[in-house]
Amino acid sequence: MLKLLKRLVPAVLIVAIAAPVDAAAQASVRIETPAGLEGPRTLQEQTASAAIRDYLQAWRSMNAALEQNRTDQLSTYFAGTALDKLNETAEEQASAGLRTHYQVNSHDIQIVFYSPEGLSIELTDTVQYEMQVTDHGKQIANKPMRSRYVVVLTPAEARWKVRVFQATM
């Protein structure tokens, strides 16, 4: 996996990812940590690696939740506002009879901010995915989409958790 990543991004820092990257979808992942990272604190490779691993796991967790309208696993990877909003979305989907599957094709991740004292990491991620929506079990949309996410992660007891999860087109 790391060799593949290095081929994809020769000119930027590649952060080793310990966990499989979106194993369900086999999405490609490109990661960049710019030299002039915002914030005075140096971002260690292990820290970046852990944050990105947990972020990608958060995507899987979100996908599973919105595919089944089950929120019991969301709090493992999400916290705060991001968790509240995803919980509400799952409730709204269930009430509307909808389910959504996000088939991710690629992530293009850039770490943009590491706050002093290591209390948060912010990254942007341009994600290409297919959004499949089913209404009472019948697929009503399958749309390729490309969105740029702004994500803020904060450290919790065992992992980094996503606190802000916000997309624009």
Add this chain to the structure above:
Amino acid sequence: MKLRLLWFAGVLLAAPAHMRAQSDRIQAPASIEAGSGFSIHTAGSGKATLFIVGQNQVVKREVQMGQDIWLAPGVVHNAGAYLLILKSNDSTDTAEMSVSPENKPSDLSFLARPSRLPVGIHDGITGAVYVFDAYNNLITAPQSVTFELSNPAGVTQSRTVTTRNGAAQTEMDSTQQQGADKFAARTAGVESKRVVAQVPGDPCGIKMSAKPSGEEIELATEPLRDCSGNAVPDGTIVTFTETYGGDETTVDVPLKRGIAQVSMPAHNGAMLSSASGVVLGNQIRWEGQ
């Protein structure tokens, strides 16, 4: 029906570019600001269901095709990428829409560290903020944030930083005076405050005196102060050392009312010294004064 089609064709031609590139029977704005009201144009006839589906919000409406659908302010309020689906008995049409945060700060998430530190530390205090709108969307458009650190005497340090991707950070020096400083972050009338306790630093120096007391020597320091003149807190340990004839005796004494004092055996020719942390005091050679 013909009239409706003509009207819809007219809408298409008149619509600005950001409202086009949608499916034939649904026309929505390409982007809106979170919480704003907006219209979705539909063509055709009969009943349909409109779904607005995003990761942060889902809206469902039963609609009449061929009419404008008005989404009132506040209905779609979570920033994100949305897929709009117009589903009728015989067709399904889609459109995409981006919802951006309101460009009006309503809340600050302020991370400040540490809560307690010694006076006079360069860049010892750090603060970072994330700026949110009224719907808890991170405002990614640049915002001007002012950080201000003020001590009880009214001395203030201030820095203004522009956010990038919704975040801004700063570093401040701890002040020269002990006490509870206020550390504030402010933008567009929104403020978040923290208290940073500044405590005296290490002693700037230790001045010790000695006087005989029977068979012993009484050693005492002058009141200890840091290099900014703040009294070093009681409880700070001062170590007294007596070296005589190859033997060394040390006594650790906590400061009480600003000074440390101890009695040690009086030996002519003994070398007496004191220290606290990394600070060494003066040395005295005892000659039986």
